Amino acid sequence: MYAEFIFNLMETFRSPRLDPAYRPGGGFLTPEQWKAAVEATGFSDARFLPDLRKILAEVPEFVVAALVAA
Numbered sequence: 001m002y003a004e005f006i007f008n009l010m011e012t013f014r015s016p017r018l019d020p021a022y023r024p025g026g027g028f029l030t031p032e033q034w035k036a037a038v039e040a041t042g043f044s045d046a047r048f049l050p051d052l053r054k055i056l057a058e059v060p061e062f063v064v065a066a067l068v069a070a
Contacts, residue, residue, distance in 0.1 A: 003028075003063075004027060007028075013026060013027070014026045021036050021040060022037040022040060031052050031065070031067075034067055035047075035048075035067065038067060038069050039069070043069035043070060044070050045069055046067060046068070047068060047069070048066065048067055048068075049066045050065060052065045
């Protein structure tokens with residue numbers, strides 16, 4: 001069962017406030033969308049720990065990382 005299953009029961013998950021830069025539709029954000037959302041709020045130097053892009057190249061199912069920014 002995918003994590004989205006239970007979230008799809010919530011209206012706010014299915015119909016969020018959209019933004020073309022980082023929230024083009026409902027559902028979970030991609031890593032790129034998360035980075036854009038954090039930077040849109042004024043943070044800078046946003047990056048994932050561990051290096052999410054490097055891991056996803058080898059393990060596409062990987063879903064855990066921390067997003068840090070200044």
